[in-house]
Amino acid sequence: MNMKVKITAVISFLGGIGWGLFGLYAIYDDDHIRGFEFFVYFALMASTISTVLYVLWTRFGNKTFSDLQKMRYENQRLKLQIQQNKLKKKLED
Numbered sequence: 001m002n003m004k005v006k007i008t009a010v011i012s013f014l015g016g017i018g019w020g021l022f023g024l025y026a027i028y029d030d031d032h033i034r035g036f037e038f039f040v041y042f043a044l045m046a047s048t049i050s051t052v053l054y055v056l057w058t059r060f061g062n063k064t065f066s067d068l069q070k071m072r073y074e075n076q077r078l079k080l081q082i083q084q085n086k087l088k089k090k091l092e093d
Contacts, residue, residue: 009060016051020043 023044065073 009055012051012080013055013060016048016055020048020052023048058081 023041026044027041
């Protein structure tokens with residue numbers, strides 16, 4: 001699964017860069033930008049910037065979790081195992 005995450009991150013990153021370059025080209029190529037067109041270009045640039053930043057912040061899919069997040073995950077997993085064991089005992093009785 002880790003390889004799938006990295007491939008998806010690289011595709012998203014390159015797509016974000018491509019759309020960003022296209023957006024810059026569209027903005028600078030147009031002699032006059034009207035209100036709605038500016039909104040479309042702004043939305044395009046905002047989404048591409050957020051995509052690129054997200055991929056960079058997660059280090060291309062290698063998101064690390066804090067110790068607190070790991071403990072919460074382990075606690076949740078243990079709670080579910082305890083509940084599962086209780087249900088098994090009830091079914092056996």
